[in-house]
Amino acid sequence: MNGHRLDIADRSEILDILARAAWAVDERRPEDFVEQFTSTAVIERLRREGEPRRWGGERGDLTEFVPAAWAGVHVEDAQTWTSDVVMTPDRDGAHVVSNSLRVGSASGGLSNVLLADAEIHDTLVHDGARWRIAHRRIVPLGASVAPTRAPRPTADGEADGDADSGADVGGVVDRVEIEALFADYAWALDTADTDAVLRLFSDDAVMQDPFGRFTGTGPDGIRRFFEGLFVRPEFAGRIHWVSQLVLSPIDDGYRADSYALVPASFGSGAVNLHLMAFYRDVVVRERGRWKFRERLVGPRWERVQPVRLADGGAM
Amino acid sequence: MIDVQGEQVSASERFALRELIADWNRRLDRGDIDGLATLSDPDVRVTFDGAGFEGLDGLREFVSLRRSTPEVARRTHLNHVQAWRRGERLTSRSLTLIVALVPTPSDRGDGSPQPSWVGYAEDELVWRDGWRFAARSFSRWSGDVLERFPIAWQETA
Numbered sequence: 239m240n241g242h243r244l245d246i247a248d249r250s251e252i253l254d255i256l257a258r259a260a261w262a263v264d265e266r267r268p269e270d271f272v273e274q275f276t277s278t279a280v281i282e283r284l285r286r287e288g289e290p291r292r293w294g295g296e297r298g299d300l301t302e303f304v305p306a307a308w309a310g311v312h313v314e315d316a317q318t319w320t321s322d323v324v325m326t327p328d329r330d331g332a333h334v335v336s337n338s339l340r341v342g343s344a345s346g347g348l349s350n351v352l353l354a355d356a357e358i359h360d361t362l363v364h365d366g367a368r369w370r371i372a373h374r375r376i377v378p379l380g381a382s383v384a385p386t387r388a389p390r391p392t393a394d395g396e397a398d399g400d401a402d403s404g405a406d407v408g409g410v411v412d413r414v415e416i417e418a419l420f421a422d423y424a425w426a427l428d429t430a431d432t433d434a435v436l437r438l439f440s441d442d443a444v445m446q447d448p449f450g451r452f453t454g455t456g457p458d459g460i461r462r463f464f465e466g467l468f469v470r471p472e473f474a475g476r477i478h479w480v481s482q483l484v485l486s487p488i489d490d491g492y493r494a495d496s497y498a499l500v501p502a503s504f505g506s507g508a509v510n511l512h513l514m515a516f517y518r519d520v521v522v523r524e525r526g527r528w529k530f531r532e533r534l535v536g537p538r539w540e541r542v543q544p545v546r547l548a549d550g551g552a553m
Numbered sequence: 554m555i556d557v558q559g560e561q562v563s564a565s566e567r568f569a570l571r572e573l574i575a576d577w578n579r580r581l582d583r584g585d586i587d588g589l590a591t592l593s594d595p596d597v598r599v600t601f602d603g604a605g606f607e608g609l610d611g612l613r614e615f616v617s618l619r620r621s622t623p624e625v626a627r628r629t630h631l632n633h634v635q636a637w638r639r640g641e642r643l644t645s646r647s648l649t650l651i652v653a654l655v656p657t658p659s660d661r662g663d664g665s666p667q668p669s670w671v672g673y674a675e676d677e678l679v680w681r682d683g684w685r686f687a688a689r690s691f692s693r694w695s696g697d698v699l700e701r702f703p704i705a706w707q708e709t710a
Contacts, residue, residue: 246565246568248567284602321631322579322629324572325572335579339652351665352652352665352666352667353628355652355654355666357628379626379666411565417564417568418561418564418568421567421634424632424648425633425646428648428698428703429698430699430702431698431701469703469704470704473702474699474702474704474705475695477648477650477694479648481630481632501668501671502671503693503694503695505695507693509670511668553582
């Protein structure tokens with residue numbers, strides 16, 4: 239941590255922690271979930287009416303939050319999205335407000351429902367080695383609860399971080415650039431900009447369609463793959479909402495696991511959640527920017543023990 | 554749809570801009586007109602599905618129409634920010650998903666959130682001792698953004 243400021247490495251690491259906590263809930267891994275919290279952390283889940291429910295490290299029931307999140311939920315899989323994050327330096331650490339969108343899925347990702355949409359207020363502290371969540375307050379959509387704080391971010395990247403210097407702190411700054419790769423990909427894909435899509439793949443890239451129907455290899459194969467995708471009549475009108483990156487260093491890049499949600503918009507104004515899926519990518523640096531070397535899309539991939547970037551993820 | 558020719562700003566600036574947009578969206582959902590005013594230029598122009606609102610009075614009207622109410626709770630989510638610098642201004646675009654919930658407290662449950670709007674935001678920001686929104690335009694995912702597709706977009710669900 240840089241005094242009472244949050245630099246780009248702090249912000250990147252905090253996003254990483256929030257994503258890992260969400261993955262741990264969805265994969266029912268209570269021990270990995272509490273790893274993102276301090277030993278005395280408290281979680282409060284408010285209700286639209288009635289008393290909040292609480293879990294705490296000192297009470298010894300923090301791990302119970304995970305099964306509680308699944309109580310009464312009967313779906314094949316679920317994704318918990320941490321999005322719309324706003325971070326403010328606090329006297330003792332960081333105050334972080336985010337939204338938590340939880341999606342449940344059946345039929346191999348093709349029947350989807352929103353389970354919850356909550357606003358999360360986290361207080362994080364830095365213990366000298368890493369950030370951890372010390373307090374979490376969960377406010378469900380529609381609850382008549384006054385907001386705690388309205389943090390104010392700065393949009394001045396130069397004043398607030400050092401990412402452009404090329405400095406990397408334990409690999410966490412790479413996350414910022416890899417997130418930009420995902421954003422560029424979504425815009426190129428959803429607007430059928432084939433050339434822009436191709437610029438985001440390495441020369442030796444492999445792309446696999448959901449559920450293994452097609453594999454495109456190298457620039458020509460990747461082009462054929464996407465040109466084939468764009469003529470499918472149902473493809474236009476969808477957006478690819480991808481986030482929750484968890485990066486693990488590999489030989490010359492990262493393995494990037496992420497969540498994908500594909501809302502579709504129709505001319506009548508109707509909206510549905512067409513697909514819930516999971517990306518498993520290999521990203522590498524080529525000609526000055528991060529690119530996809532391998533893109534796999536499908537149901538939840540087999541878990542590979544990830545490595546926290548701040549624990550030695552530097553390339 | 555904004556002209557996207559030219560180099561995007563750095564990944565770190567896009568990262569910071571995402572927080573600023575998230576903050577604006579959150580204040581909209583809460584109906585925090587004072588907070589929105591601090592993040593917006595006094596001459597701000599907001600467009601939502603073609604309906605325009607100008608200046609702080611227009612912003613106030615927009616907020617009264619789009620904020621969460623006891624009847625409909627709304628959450629505005631964003632993702633995938635791109636941004637370009639044009640002199641003293643930034644232009645950006647990002648994907649937007651609005652979730653709505655009609656609270657129905659009863660023995661049968663208290664309502665379920667639903668995706669209610671999918672589209673994108675195009676923004677223009679000016680530097681006023683900090684970036685301020687000079688214009689925000691929310692458009693449904695249709696029209697110009699789909700013009701490259703070889704097959705016409707489905708007009709009906």
